[in-house]
Amino acid sequence: MGKDKLFSGESKNIEYKVTIPDKSEKYMKTVVAFANTQGGKLVIGIDDKTHQVVGVDKDSLFPIMDSLANAISDSCEPQIIPDIEPQTVDEKTVIVVTVEAGKNRPYYIKSKGKEKGTYIRVAGTSRLAYPEKISELEMEGARISWDELTCVGYDVTEAATQNLCKDIEDFRKKAGLSEHTVSKEQLFNWKILKNKDDSVLASNAYVLLTSDYFPFSKTQCAVFKGTDRTVFLDKREYTGPIYKQIESAVDFVLRNIRLGATIDGLVRRESYELPLEAIREMIINAHCHRNLLDESCIQVAIYDDRLEVTSPGGLYNGLTYEEVMSGHSKIRNKLIANIFSQMGLVEAWGSGIRRIIGAAREYSLPVPTVEVFDDMFRVILFRNVQDSGNGSDFGVNGGENFGDNFGVNGGENFGDKNNVSKNGQKVTGTQQKILDCIAEDKYISAKKIAEKIGMSGRTVENNIKKMKASEILARHGSPKSGYWEIIE
The missing domain is CATH 1.10.10.10 (Winged helix-like DNA-binding domain superfamily/Winged helix DNA-binding domain)
Structure with missing residues (x-):
């Protein structure tokens, strides 16, 4: 990391200390948090308030480095072995402790135990991980995803299995993919179903794809008056197989945005005010990458000026905001992602955000934004709030109440005149x-x-x-x- 980035201020993966604190716990939280998220650098010899390079006494340099190495090795579980090296800046020496993103998660302070000693990095601070996050870190360390686990006690029915197989075939056909029969045996190959002691067991993915068994597996959709959540105009809640939730949520959005038409020669061409591709991508991504250990649900919110899709869970397994925006992807729900790919709902991994941005650009809309929190991920697609004066007759929406969105006629349909x-x-x-x-x-x-x-x-x-x-x-x-x- 170059000098400009390393010394430009604290961030999600950089933290400063003037000296080594007397109590190692004060910086051990940072080391553990780096290992549990995206890695980072702890720099000793810089004032964290003024960013002034204070430096470390050269006579004490190597004893301090040895002390850091021993403290980190002895205090963290599993063991963390950082890279510790001196660096000269403005003729002063600082110590840079580099901690890589760990593979044996969760890491925690041994003396505090896993429950009270597991930390994660959030917006430049080290925070105690909540129980759901610790569970997800455990699965990351075990290289498994929640949707792969067996749903104990859930009955696998022939009817539900055949419906899922048929729906996968139908989606492939609609997506223009090569047609082939999807059988129960194929679900075993994809690990959606499992065999144990001559019994057929359901993975959590099978349950999500065939039922409304899990109460958190739902999509809440709402239309709000204005630009905040003060007044509901309409709201729906969709449950059942998650791919059907996606279809219903997309339809809800289309019913509640404007459908316009342009005249091309003698031909009238209709199109929605927001790109359908972007709407689908936002909702599909939310289901594909949500944290299924979080009991919150996916939310689709329509405002006068924007569409927001929010999914539970922050970025997964050390993925950074910059990596997301540049097209990198880490799969949180492996089986769901595979079925979505088989259905043609997902075309290319890591392309979702770029496709949304590209679709907005083609519609001459503002650049969509992405908001990342420690427990949620939100994509915002902005509407063009100005009236179109280019020959379009935007006004009557795709079947939903125009007045509900824009306060016309006390709630009557705009086309009712x-x-x-x-x-x-x-x-x-x-x-x-x-x-x-x-x-x-x-x-x-x-x-x-x-x-x-x-x-x-x-x-x-x-x-x-x-x-x-x-x-x-x-x-x-x-x-x-x-x-x-x-x-x-």
């Missing part, structure tokens, strides 16, 4: 769609209507309430077994 007369009353386009559904099936539920016409349940309920008040629509019987009547 062409009203139709019904029973002497005016009905909007949205209400007409509801009536059409009821005309087809008088027993249909409001929830099914919302799904069928692609609008929020709240929007459908509000419009039904208005039509009942205007005596356009009536409800007979109980909420569950009753039926609708369109009043002519």
Whole structure:
């Protein structure tokens, strides 16, 4: 590491000490944290507040280096062997202790034990690792991922297995991949299923791909009014097989962003205001790389000015922000990643962020940003909040309520301005769609209507309430077994 970087200030992988503290624990936290995350350098002889090079007494140089080596070797479990060397800066000598990212994680201070002595590096500080992080570090050290573990007591059914095989085949076909039959035997080869004592056992990946068994395995989607989380306009929660959650979450976003059209000669071309490729990539990556030991769920949030996708867990196994942005990848969930690849959901490892940025550039959108925390990872795709004056007719969104997003008409669909007369009353386009559904099936539920016409349940309920008040629509019987009547 060059002088400019090494002495430009403390960071996630650089820490300064004027002298060696009397108590080794004060710097042992840093050594352990470096080994548990991305590695780093502890520099002795620099003031951590002023960044002034103070230096180390040359007569004490080698005794100090020996003392550091012995203290680190004796105090850390598993053993950490750093590279310790002197370096001359501005005619003064400092000691640089280089700690590599460790492979036998978790590392901890022996005297404090694993639970109270495991530290990780977060934004330039060494912090005590929370229990879920310690568990993940243990699996990193064992070279296994959580989705590979057996889900004890979970019953493998033939129906769920066949559905998964068929869905993988269907996804391959849609992705244009070579078609081949996916059988139960193939799931064994991929370690999705396991054989033990003539019994078929499910991996955690199998459970995630076939059910809603794990309560944390869900995707929460919401639309907010404005640019913060003060007012909900719509929210949905999707469970079940994670690839179906991805499809539902993508559809939710498309229903809640604007769908516009441009005229190319005599041809009308429709496109969403945000690139579909970027939306899919954001949500797929969130599921592929999330920390499954964290009981939080994936969140998809739509604001007036942006789309945010947040997944539990920070960067995995020492991966740095710079590596992520340059296309490097470390796979946190090996079996899930493999199935996503087989389905054609993942095209090339490490390309997700670059593909999102590239898609935004093609749409002339601001550059997407990535936010990394110790317990979460967030990708932000910005919307173009200015009205398009280039011949597009952006305004009516992809089936979801335009007014919910932009405060138009008190929640009515923007395309409802062409009203139709019904029973002497005016009905909007949205209400007409509801009536059409009821005309087809008088027993249909409001929830099914919302799904069928692609609008929020709240929007459908509000419009039904208005039509009942205007005596356009009536409800007979109980909420569950009753039926609708369109009043002519």
